[in-house]
Amino acid sequence: MNKKIDGLKQAIEMLQGLDLAAQQSLIAEIARKDPEMAIKLKQNLVTFDDLKYLTVAMMKRLLQDIDLDVLGLALRGASKEVTDHLLNMFSTNMKRDVEDYLKGKPRPLSEVLEAQKKIMDVVIRLRDKGEIVLSKDKSERYV
Structure with a gap:
């Protein structure tokens, strides 16, 4: 069975398990390597x-x-x-x-x-x- 994994959704779910400070720190680190992904995460992340x-x-x-x-x-x-x-x-x-x-x-x-x-x-x-x-x-x- 070939099941597609939605990486953005998985990343958001993991971020939502963190406190706000940890979320912000991790997104800042992601932004250094992939600014576009950091923007997508911020847009979809509920804080x-x-x-x-x-x-x-x-x-x-x-x-x-x-x-x-x-x-x-x-x-x-x-x-x-x-x-x-x-x-x-x-x-x-x-x-x-x-x-x-x-x-x-x-x-x-x-x-x-x-x-x-x-x-x-x-x-x-x-x-x-x-x-x-x-x-x-x-x-x-x-x-």
Whole structure:
């Protein structure tokens, strides 16, 4: 049986198993040897930073599968842009709850990265099922 292997897909799946710093480091190394491949990987790789492209409806769908405490912990390692974008979608009470998790006692970076990975696993599953779209094309509107 001659089965074709999709190398790009395999590379993306491997990268998604790494934390953000390791992803960026590996893509930078790939870019030195094959800039075109690095661009393809970046275009297809979903990162925690891509949550800034979620709409309110998509965020509601995501929250059906994740707990607020996991989200609050994950946001400790997120950019201000992502954190602000997500917090601005929440009701006052929900926003307060997430902010409480953000301001809680210090937690190990490994816990923050694990929370981000849990969220991204759900995001990728929902994206693959077509339930959410992470489009970097700001001219495209999703309804």
